[in-house]
Amino acid sequence: MTTEIIASEKVVEQKVKKTSNKKRFLRVFLARKTVVASLAIIFIMIICAIFAPLIAPFDPYKQDYTQILADPSLAHPLGTDLIGRDVLSRIIYGSQAALLVGMVSVAIASVIGIILGLFSGYAGGLIDAVIMRAMDALMAIPPIILAVVFVAAFGGGLKNVIITLGLSLVPTYARLMRGQVLAIRESDYIVAQELMGSTNIRNMIKHVLPNCLSPLIVLITLNFGVAILAEAGLSFLGLGIVPPKAAWGSMINDGYKYLLSNPILSFAPGMAVVLVVVAFNIVGDALRDALDPRLKGSL
Amino acid sequence: MSHLLEVKNLQTQFTVDRNVVKAVDGVSYYVDEGEIVAVVGESGSGKSVTQYSGIQLIPTPPGKIAGGEVLFNGKNLLQISGEELRQVRGGEIGVVFQEPMTSLNPVLTIGYQIIETIILHLKMNKKDARKHAIELLKSVGIPDAEERIDYYPHQFSGGMRQRVCIAMAMACKPKILIADEATTALDVTTQAQILEMLKDIVKETKTSIVLVTHNLGIVARYADRIYVMYAGEIVESGTTKEIFSSPKHPYTISLLNAIPRLDDPKGRQLIPIDGIPPSLINKQDICAFLPRCPHRTAACSFKPAPKLETVSGSHYSACHEDITTEAIKEVAAARATSEDSSADAFNDNQSDNENLLEVKNLKMYFPVTKGILKRKVADVKAVDDVSFSIKKGETLGLVGESGCGKTTIIRSILRMYEPTAGDVIFDGQNIAKMPKHKLRPIRRNISLVFQDPFSSLDPRQTAGSIVGEPLIIHKLTKTKAEYEKRVNELFELVGLNPEWKNRVPHEFSGGQRQRIGIARALASNPSFIVCDEAISALDVSIQAQIINLLEDLQKKLGLTYLFVAHDLSVVRHISDRVVVMYLGKIIEVADWKSLYENPLHPYTKGLLAAVPIPDPFVEENREHVMLEGEIPSVMNRPKGCAFFNRCPMATKECSEAEPPLVETEEGHSVACIKVGKEVRV
Amino acid sequence: MIAFIIRRLLQTVIVLFMVTLIVFSILQVLPGDPARTLLGPEASPEQVEQIRDELGLNRPLPVQYITWVEHAVQGDLGKSIAIKEDVTGIIGEHLPKTLYISILSMVLAIVIGVPAGIIAAIRRGGKIDSLISVVSNFGMAVPAFWLAVLCVYFFSLKLGWFPVQGYTSPFKDFWLSTQQVIMPVICLAFAALASFARQTRSAMLEVIMQDFTRTARSKGLKEGTIIIKHTLKNAIIPVITLVGLQVRNIVGSTIFVEQVFNIPGMGRLVVQSIFNQDFVVVQGCVLVIAIIVAFTNLLIDISYGFADPRIRIK
Amino acid sequence: SGSKSTTTDSASSSQKQENPGNPQYGGVLKISSPIEPANLGLPPEQVGSGFVHMMTPVLETLGKFDEKGEMQPLLAEKWEMDPQAKTITYFLKKGIKFHDGTDFNAEAVKWNIELFQQAKRGEVDGIKSIDVVDESTVKINLADWNSSLNNALCFWIQMISPTAYEKNGKDWATTHPVGTGAFAFDSWERGVSIKYKKNKNYWQEGLPYLDGVEYKIIPDAMTASAAFQQREVDASFYLPVDRVLELEKNDQYKVVTLTTGLGNRENGLIPNSGNPDSPWANVKVREALAYAIDAKTIVEKVLKGGYEVTDQWGPMTGSSYNKDAKKFEFNPEKAKKLLAEAGYPKGFKTKLLSWPGLEHESLPPVYQSYLKEVGIDAEVVPVDTARMYDLIGTKWDGLMYFDVITSPDLPLYMERYLSKKAKLYVNIDHPEKVEELIKKGKAATDPETKQQANLDLQKAVFEENHMFFPLAVTTMPIVMYPNIQDSGFNETYGNVYSPEKTWVSK
Ligand SMILES: Nc1ncnc2c1ncn2[C@@H]1O[C@H](COP(=O)(O)OP(=O)(O)OP(=O)(O)O)[C@@H](O)[C@H]1O
């Protein structure tokens, strides 16, 4: 009997194989042109960040007092800023800060949030209550205000901005993670795991965590944009990254003073922020669609 | 002669991932006034899409009606739109959907939802419409309709909601009522009540019913005519008797062979339909059933898809071969003997074997809390003082209506819940009160097979590591090679190709997934396996495969099963002894034979009577005693006998004391004072 | 339902208690000595010490905390270091302005965002849908202050439609007040509006996929009726959740918008107090904002009950 | 340029500007300010001179600087100084009343000075006692003669009504200035506006012309300048230089700068020369700093307008500027040589502290790049204002941004920052010579001695000790519409003006 079933199921096998997971994912994910464009933007940004010294036409910190607030020209396609630094080069270098802020702060937020959420959801009871009320408390303070207060408390600068933004994003992850854990915990495969006598830690790491990833990936992608935006906001208030460092937020802030005479000084870094954030948002949405099992194929 | 509804060569397609799914591929059928027409077929065969196409309920896109006509009263429904279409929907054709839980709008009262339809189609004013709605609710058997009309859907049980749906669909006295798996999600008893009610409706109102189902028993009991669908096509049609007496299409034949019946001889071997239903993507023009057909010939693969052809009178079938009764028997016999005859295997069970599991006075209460401080105000006595035992090597069936506490028993035995009271003695050890860490090593001896093959497997783990998980947890293998060997062994044991180890569950069919679940359950070499509705979620054609597998494994490995199911035919087929539960208590225990042939408790009787048998001739002569009413809430269990309010035999004394479970004859116990007395006298 | 409300209320109180802890501990880390800030760099150590005593800064932290909470419960948030007025009074002056523009923005965001989302969902895949999705994608990516700057540039300086800055109470001069408030409200509302459009769209799509929508259709209801009576009522639940999130975002964005449009509200107060090292005011502001957010969330949870009978009637 | 259309009618042909005609009554002068005082009515609790101008319309002082930087009587009729007797006697104008109707008299002056004493204000240090000689004569007795005291008293002590203060209490007084000025307090909406209305009983007959003066608090510079362009305000105070430059391009606006050297701010770098472990403790290294940075280019190219380069305390046009002192032209080679002599041929690592409140945020990187040229590797370290206060009061590491109010009265001002007594910048070396000169200047009894002390101080501080590196002084530009006449903006002391004489021409 056994062999016979195997034989007959072979017929089926080829059909099942056709709808491969990865292929479907890629197809749904890349279905829209905007997504491809967004990926391209993100890719360019990453390339800029990594190879900034090779790409940028000028040293972003080099001041040229003969070229102060110059209008766009061939040499300086986006003009120069108030102390004669090449705006294009600074934007290219600014991608480093943006990438760093996005990556590290989201990494901090997600790692802490995931651990808290996992723990909270799995442990339940008092631990859960305490963690979640603390998260609620953090959530009750608008993130930007939280960040402003944090920065005020711990000081500005790249490092602190990153830590601050990371911390203020933690509750989102903790909550998402907890919700996921609660849902997955109830699922039969975790019950099965428990019935086999598997330990909680093993379950959390091997089964709960991997199955929470999809929404997390989406959130992480979206939060890149959130972090970059927040950095710009902090810099606008003068609480962000300090001036000599090329960062889009502080460039907007610098250029903002010349809005009337040299609008490009704030438009250019502003556009960089907007484009990158839009790109991350679109990619995040596309990921959501592609990872959503209910939307299988319908797009 | 013109029909009330005539569908001609309907073609409905979906575009999925840039592939065309021919969900309905040239279907023609008709419905006449006042008849019950059944459409049967397994999941995905296009039954629903066929029905919805007619009233343009297909989501477009991705759906598209690519061709055909749907003539209703001479109008082609596919060509109308706007006001005219809306008039047909709800006004002329009513629909009752499968899922009563989701097909009512949760934020509107049922009254609103019914009245809305009435006002729309019957142009009544609000007050009259409300009156009419109350009438309707009464007519579908909703008690206290005046009050309940203002309830929200979640305040009703599943059966009640389905009645509401029917009331809604019948609100404007449609000419046709489409019941799309309207009873599939319900208990047998509720299912029977609702179908009886529909039958009465046909009689009274001359409304025709299209009964869409996969349950052949229902078809046999209620339908006048049948259409059998397979892969988007009608493969056989005819009157109920024609089809059941001389099924012509191999699919129909296989289907009938695959399902257990209440009146089967115990030893009958179920003959599964191999493989899985075909994918409808890029269908080719050959017989769709070909890969699974036991009667296929070499020639079939070269011929275009067969067309429906007359067999006799109104009986049509779409098969290249003319399959004779002998051929059917031959194939059946050949397949049955391909395994060692199991007819006598059942008697092999040494009934005087020692108990593997003994459940004594098990109680599982859930606290009901109320108020700000979540004070405990009452208990849900989900399992209340239950005792039974399972002997080594036997299969104990556990049946009862939804909510009677079957799953709770299992979970308490497995210590997923901490039982409120009672003992669970497994292999000489009381596991009910054992500390969790001590319990861990014992767990390898007990395994659970889940109901839902989709959710019980970690979607991100490979099949191989799912099956190997218990080996790692209990450290059962020492080397990597040993581990691999054991996993391969397990795959082969449940009939899966070990080469598929690296696939994820998503890449398997439902039946295959259930096999993975079984392989996992077997990995730690347990002696005891609990199956909670292990086959309920599977298609009829697949169920037989799994049932056979379970029986096969039991013989090979000497396993003991606790088999929970609501399908009484399946339980009968597989069990040695059966426990019947009602509202958290056991009301009857017996070996299968005495239970099915001589049920004592009026509830057991009612339960059995509600199960339709897929044979119109048998059904014709069966007495249809319906269990009235619904299972009461566990929270306010009636004082005396819990079954008191539904029992046809009940008298006043029944309501006074709880009847104890007494053994009336060897191995047959029942909890009913009436029956107990009768026998004792 | 009442028990539910009371339980939620208790929860809110616990949350607020945590907020006080968080706020208090962050501000302990705030750099500099408030006393020195107050006195300027030239003050003598004795003067500083004296002020520290007056402000209670020399007491142990737990005592300071308990005193603060004790007073806060009675509505006394302490005295501002920089301007020596009661923080409660200062907040009382600033809060109504922020509330006014925030509420207007929220209303605007909902009134435009939700219908836009509905239209996008109904016309899924169509031109309007694409347009709305482009606008909302950008809406969520444009920094509020940047938008504010653009508004000033185009609508005030270039076109001269609206005054550049300032705030006037609507009770004092409704017309001027409205003119002044239009741009800030739009800037505050924009991102929220985008979120509402997106959330409504996806909630609607979700609901449209549900079985009961099909049931409604099978009854022959008009599409309009289905949308308004059946779909919307269900889709509104996730949208209500979003209100909670957007309250935070809108109140948060007031930091920027009030700065650019020079509105003397809470946002500007927080930033200025931070620059002034006036931690008592910062503390009070953050607490008050948290109270508002927490209570909005409470209201939202309660309003679920009204939107969803499954919660209301158990 | 976008605002041209909106201001055409007020556009002044240059003729009109020169000959505006006779003063006209009416109108309200609206001024934007990014900052707002903590109190309006209690001068002794006002920190710094930044808010003095906001109170000038209501509160007046005994004297007032004129265009040449000389102190002239205002509420006082005249004063007499007697260095030998160590007294200053003020003779008050008669018949002046506070806005609450009470008399302005000798008692009131005494009371006001005492209020300053109670607040331990440095300006009144050294006053031994105050005698009320008669209704309109006050005599101040000093412990030691202080040549700067008269200016300090006349400038800082804005007279408020003792009666009003005592009747309504201190809290009330902080928000309700009651003085003798041309305008009386009307309303103060914190964070929004401060409004003053015309004082009909002003002691100067026929004044003021305006119906009121109104300050609008607009913290954001862009917003303020936009509001100015829309003529939501008539003049803008404390606009950042770049905003001013931007607005200056439009010739419909007028920019007035401060040329007197009174109340300027000076920017520069101050090294931690007091720390013996620091390379900056070596005077040669500090001298190198003076050669390493091209102040001229920075001021011209980076700061561009609103600033004037300087190499001493105060502007190079100021009365106490020492023209004979050595100049330090930009010369990186020389700087390197000096560094080598000091034992740092390869340069060294140091820190450059900057903070967000910095007037010109782009300066730190500019300094950084110049220092790099001569081998000094300066790491820019951001600190916030509060930490900066701490650091200034205790110690810092490396170079600190230096930003002080300058005034030609060097002994008075340098003592506050550069002497051993100073509570600020305590981390610097305090050469004996500087201490002595400060003392000498303060004790000077005649203007010549004082002036000599000024000049000697400049030399000692910069040429000999390089106590800090001066870069530029601000000119505190105020942007205004040209039809605001006789405002007195920036004519004397930074930002101070004469609202009583101001009028608006059509
Ligand atoms: N909205 C849809 N989009 C894509 N494919 C669909 C859609 N609805 C149905 N199909 C496809 O059409 C085919 C027929 O579906 P249908 O629902 O009619 O089956 P059924 O016989 O009613 O099955 P069941 O017993 O599960 O209800 C299936 O293969 C299904 O995948």
Ligand SMILES: Nc1ncnc2c1ncn2[C@@H]1O[C@H](COP(=O)(O)OP(=O)(O)OP(=O)(O)O)[C@@H](O)[C@H]1O
């Ligand atoms: N965790 C729980 N808390 C409260 N009540 C529960 C809980 N689990 C089950 N119940 C209640 O106990 C009763 C028995 O439920 P159980 O799931 O055991 O029924 P079942 O026989 O398995 O039904 P089905 O056939 O629907 O699976 C039900 O009334 C249910 O509402």
Ligand SMILES: [Mg+2]
């Ligand atoms: Mg179906």
Ligand SMILES: [Mg+2]
């Ligand atoms: Mg169950």
